[in-house]
Amino acid sequence: MPVNVKVNSPKVTYGGDFIKAKYNYESSTATQHPDGRITINPYTLEMDVTTAAKVPRTGLMMAGWGGNNGTTFTGMCLANKHKLTWHSKRGEHKADFLGSVSMIGTFPVGLNEDGEEVFAPVRHMLPMLDPTKMEIDGWDISSMNLYDGLKRAAVFDWELQEKLRPHMEQLKPRKAVFFQDFVAANQADRVDNVITGTKYEQMEKLRADIRDFKTKKNLDKIIILWVGNTERFSEVVPGLNDTWANLEKSMKASAHEVSPSTVYAAAAILEGCAYINGSPQNTFVPGILELAEKRRIMICGDDLKTGQTKLKSVLMDYLVGAGLKPESIVSYNHLGNNDGKNLSAPQTFRSKEISKRGVVDDMVASNKELFAAGTGPQKPDHLVVIKYVPYVGDSKRAMDEYTSAIAMGGLNTMVIHNTCEDSLLAAPIMLDLVLFMELFQRMDVKVNDEKIHFEMGQLLGYWMKAPLHTMTNSLFRQRSCIENLVRAALSLPANNHLFLTKSPITNVVETLQNGVTNGVHKAVREPSVLKNGNILRNILPSTNGVHSIN
Ligand SMILES: NC(=O)c1ccc[n+]([C@@H]2O[C@H](COP(=O)([O-])OP(=O)(O)OC[C@H]3O[C@@H](n4cnc5c(N)ncnc54)[C@H](O)[C@@H]3O)[C@@H](O)[C@H]2O)c1
Ligand SMILES: O=P([O-])([O-])O[C@@H]1[C@@H](O)[C@H](O)[C@@H](O)[C@H](O)[C@@H]1O
Numbered sequence: 001m002p003v004n005v006k007v008n009s010p011k012v013t014y015g016g017d018f019i020k021a022k023y024n025y026e027s028s029t030a031t032q033h034p035d036g037r038i039t040i041n042p043y044t045l046e047m048d049v050t051t052a053a054k055v056p057r058t059g060l061m062m063a064g065w066g067g068n069n070g071t072t073f074t075g076m077c078l079a080n081k082h083k084l085t086w087h088s089k090r091g092e093h094k095a096d097f098l099g100s101v102s103m104i105g106t107f108p109v110g111l112n113e114d115g116e117e118v119f120a121p122v123r124h125m126l127p128m129l130d131p132t133k134m135e136i137d138g139w140d141i142s143s144m145n146l147y148d149g150l151k152r153a154a155v156f157d158w159e160l161q162e163k164l165r166p167h168m169e170q171l172k173p174r175k176a177v178f179f180q181d182f183v184a185a186n187q188a189d190r191v192d193n194v195i196t197g198t199k200y201e202q203m204e205k206l207r208a209d210i211r212d213f214k215t216k217k218n219l220d221k222i223i224i225l226w227v228g229n230t231e232r233f234s235e236v237v238p239g240l241n242d243t244w245a246n247l248e249k250s251m252k253a254s255a256h257e258v259s260p261s262t263v264y265a266a267a268a269i270l271e272g273c274a275y276i277n278g279s280p281q282n283t284f285v286p287g288i289l290e291l292a293e294k295r296r297i298m299i300c301g302d303d304l305k306t307g308q309t310k311l312k313s314v315l316m317d318y319l320v321g322a323g324l325k326p327e328s329i330v331s332y333n334h335l336g337n338n339d340g341k342n343l344s345a346p347q348t349f350r351s352k353e354i355s356k357r358g359v360v361d362d363m364v365a366s367n368k369e370l371f372a373a374g375t376g377p378q379k380p381d382h383l384v385v386i387k388y389v390p391y392v393g394d395s396k397r398a399m400d401e402y403t404s405a406i407a408m409g410g411l412n413t414m415v416i417h418n419t420c421e422d423s424l425l426a427a428p429i430m431l432d433l434v435l436f437m438e439l440f441q442r443m444d445v446k447v448n449d450e451k452i453h454f455e456m457g458q459l460l461g462y463w464m465k466a467p468l469h470t471m472t473n474s475l476f477r478q479r480s481c482i483e484n485l486v487r488a489a490l491s492l493p494a495n496n497h498l499f500l501t502k503s504p505i506t507n508v509v510e511t512l513q514n515g516v517t518n519g520v521h522k523a524v525r526e527p528s529v530l531k532n533g534n535i536l537r538n539i540l541p542s543t544n545g546v547h548s549i550n
Contacts, residue, residue: 225430278301
């Protein structure tokens, strides 16, 4: 997609193939002393951030392609590619990407001459993959073509389903790796499209599929996304899956505890493909983590953060950040799609319960004042309930109750009812994960020529309930993380939101016209003064893109 945001700085070079930026990474370490004192030690690292400017021909392969999320995502991309419109009782609709930060989001990039904030579309900050140009393929245990799968999902309006038929009924999922024991028994009735052989042979078949897709579509890179059923957790057993070597042996022996999703992850990494886990199970057993680390392949998980849990990561941030003490959180929802059907089994529900409950842990841990020993509960009562009600289909009904202690013995209870088509929240999030993963794969960050390896759980945590290897679940800190990495690639400092001065131009003109008294600039003059930009040009040609104040 065209990029129409440009940084005017000698520290950023826009070459044909690369965007090169010098970036000062400002951070700090902190020491907690036994007596409660904390010492903060700031530091600065000079970084070289290089972003490949050409977006490679990219393909996406989904495990679970024929499901509600997979068909909805594919339909959304194709409807936008073909600029489809359709009608519902609410009138005419046009295809869009609502819910996608990469396609719809903006970042603040500075003040204009009137002192107002300017917001740039995220997709115009750095070259990003155009989702309408992305090739899509995948696997499913159900052989149903993508149009029939779209109808089975019953997420889109009928007219849109029919308009997508010519674009989707030729799309057929590849044969899948499947072991019944990892999902609910009620999934057996959709299994008619699976590979056989040892688990290792099945992995090799997946690898062949990846190579086949890459060759047939003349792709430069492929990203793999799991939106298959939620699996039960695999047991992590020394000698079985604790190292890559042991996991490889276990697959050759078709060891029972090797899950389908772990087999897909191994195939992806061995083929050099980034892997994203959209579900809550522990696909990334230590053997997979070791393989990804050794091969330097980006992996990310776990479990898309879409609605009820996303709101929880906002409310917890607000409550704890405001010094209010959440003491009871009850999250109930019922849904009637196949995901809900699969989650009706205790072992698969347990995977989801872990990811949905864990989202509050970092915010509880962030305030020892609130949850100090001896001041009552050390963490909120937190209950997650999911029920399967076929009637509602993909339209998930979520009901939440948050009760917090407020000042002087008071209580505050918030009750929320939240209804949505779960897959229409998930599809744009899947898109963001793929687009930002693809972008971050093109970014190279070095300190003194030593490459920094991204922790994708931290960078893509905004879209995950249980981000891998990270401690942050606060939604706005997570969004700020993405914003500031994009800013770093353009040599822009992390956004401090301080607005200590309207702008250097304001102060310079103000100073020049009214003098500086005791080194303090007077209150900002009306922005009209600034419209006559030539004041600055005549008096203070900018050097190195920075206006100096005499
Ligand atoms: N808002 C959301 O929809 C949302 C949010 C967070 C997480 N998720 C997770 O995303 C996943 C997909 O959700 P969904 O609503 O599309 O569910 P779904 O059941 O409609 O789709 C899952 C698909 O995976 C297929 N499948 C199962 N095992 C497979 C295997 N081993 N290989 C290939 N395909 C396999 C199934 O046949 C099905 O078509 C679920 O795990 C769900 O928990 C969904
Ligand atoms: O909205 P959210 O909590 O992020 O995520 C959803 C859950 O609320 C729902 O219970 C579950 O079935 C979906 O797979 C998804 O996980």
